[in-house]
Amino acid sequence: MIIFVLVIGGLIGILNTKKSFFPETRSRDIIVNVFYPGASPKEMEEGITARIEEAVRGLVGIKEINSTSSENFSNVRITTTGDYPIDIVVQDVKNAVDGISSMPSGAERPIVFKQRNTTPAINLGIAGGDIDLLTLKKYAMEIEDDFRASGVMSQIFVGGYPDLEISIEISEENLLRYNITFDEVQRAVAQNNTDISAGQIKSDTEEIVIRSRRRSVEPNSIGDIVVRANADGSFIRIRDIGEVKTKFADVSSAIKINGATGAWFGINKLVDEDLKEIARFVENYTEEFNASHDKVKMYITFNFFNMLKARLAMLYK
Numbered sequence: 496m497i498i499f500v501l502v503i504g505g506l507i508g509i510l511n512t513k514k515s516f517f518p519e520t521r522s523r524d525i526i527v528n529v530f531y532p533g534a535s536p537k538e539m540e541e542g543i544t545a546r547i548e549e550a551v552r553g554l555v556g557i558k559e560i561n562s563t564s565s566e567n568f569s570n571v572r573i574t575t576t577g578d579y580p581i582d583i584v585v586q587d588v589k590n591a592v593d594g595i596s597s598m599p600s601g602a603e604r605p606i607v608f609k610q611r612n613t614t615p616a617i618n619l620g621i622a623g624g625d626i627d628l629l630t631l632k633k634y635a636m637e638i639e640d641d642f643r644a645s646g647v648m649s650q651i652f653v654g655g656y657p658d659l660e661i662s663i664e665i666s667e668e669n670l671l672r673y674n675i676t677f678d679e680v681q682r683a684v685a686q687n688n689t690d691i692s693a694g695q696i697k698s699d700t701e702e703i704v705i706r707s708r709r710r711s712v713e714p715n716s717i718g719d720i721v722v723r724a725n726a727d728g729s730f731i732r733i734r735d736i737g738e739v740k741t742k743f744a745d746v747s748s749a750i751k752i753n754g755a756t757g758a759w760f761g762i763n764k765l766v767d768e769d770l771k772e773i774a775r776f777v778e779n780y781t782e783e784f785n786a787s788h789d790k791v792k793m794y795i796t797f798n799f800f801n802m803l804k805a806r807l808a809m810l811y812k
Contacts, residue, residue, distance in 0.1 A: 523558075523581065524610040525588050527551075527571040531602040540564035542599045547571050550591040556584045572610075585609050613650050613763035616773045617798050619781065620655070620750070622757030623791035628743055632656050634791055635758045641780065647772040648762055655750035655758035657743040661712060665737030673736055675722060680733065683722045714739040752794060759796075774800035 529543050544564045548571065551557060556579040562571045575584050589607045598605075621634055635653050642651050665680065689710050696703040711717060718734030725731065733739060750757045762777065764770055781793045 522610045522612040523575045523577050525573040525575065525581070525585055526606075526608055526610050527569075527573070527588065527592060528606045529569040529598075529602055530567060531569070531599060532567055533601065534567055534599070536564050536566055538599075539566075539569045543569045543602060544571060546595050546597060547592055547605070550595050551588050554584070554587050554591060555579065556587075581609050611650075611765060613765055615799055616648070616762045616764040616768075616770055617777050617795065617800070618759065618761055619777065619793060619795045620752045620757045620759040621791055621793045622750075622752035622755040624755040626756075626790050628656050628756065631756065631758055631791070632659075635760075638760070638780075638784070638793075642760075642762070642777075645776050645780075647776050648764065648768060650763040650765060652761040652763075653758060654761075657745070659741055660744050661714065661717060661739065662742050663717070663733060663737055663739050669736040673723075673731055675731070675736060679722055680737075683720050683733070684717065687720045688717060712741075714741055770800050770803065774798055 527547055529539075529547070531539060531543060534542070544562045547569070548560055548562060551571075551573060552560065556575050557573055558576045559574040560571065561574075562569070564570075573588060575581055585607065592605045592607055621631070621638065623631065623634075626634075635656070639651055639653050642648055663680065663684070665677070670676065687709065696705065718732065718739045720733050721730045722733060722736070723731045750759055752759075762773060764773055777795065778798075781795055784793045
């Protein structure tokens with residue numbers, strides 16, 4: 496009877512065990528990222544990276560500090576000893592970084608987070624021969640939202656298309672006609688297309704935050720920005736001298752799937768996620784997606800769970 500109960504319990508445990516193709520490890524790394532638009536690598540190193548290293552060097556539970564300073568960006572990787580809960584060390588690092596009072600005024604707020612270890616789960620892509628890149632991106636974003644809403648996966652990476660950008664295209668002829676320079680256009684956009692905080696008004700019963708929200712990524716709104724006000728009361732707007740449009744950044748790379756323009760998805764799993772559940776959801780989703788779409792198709796390019804099943808079958812034999 497005892498043996499029977501042990502066998503049944505073992506079978507239930509095997510069936511309910513979360514599966515992963517690669518060994519699972521707990522992360523001990525903490526990341527600090529800082530963006531500083533327009534700064535050179537040397538300015539990032541001297542003004543930000545070195546100060547972060549100095550602020551966290553004396554904290555308890557830190558084993559090693561590695562950093563990279565590049566144009567506009569600073570990355571500091573802190574490896575902990577593992578002797579203390581990483582959440583406590585993360586909070587100590589945040590407090591130390593927030594306490595730095597000599598950061599450059601143009602730098603953005605430091606982002607501090609613990610790195611979570613992931614392992615590959617499944618790779619897939621979508622492609623369509625007769626659709627443009629913008630439509631393909633919309634499909635990719637909808638698929639990503641569906642994957643995140645599934646509850647079985649959270650680490651989803653999408654690529655294959657460039658970033659969208661706002662392009663202001665002005666001909667030399669118009670610049671000469673209106674006697675306007677590129678610098679004037681740049682200043683007009685920088686001064687008018689921005690969010691401005693004007694402080695707070697406090698009373699005994701309420702607090703009012705004063706903020707001007709004028710930042711926009713809509714081409715029509717940017718086209719309405721005034722570049723120059725003339726003495727006769729007329730205005731020269733960006734749309735009068737050029738064209739504002741949303742387009743993809745010019746890059747030299749592209750993704751092709753079966754000869755058609757495509758986008759790729761890389762899905763990783765966390766320690767508490769199940770490879771089998773991820774694979775099952777993606778396989779069912781792919782089947783339903785292909786059945787309901789004619790112009791674009793989804794392809795599973797690599798499934799780590801299938802490889803895991805093959806290796807387990809070999810062990811069972």
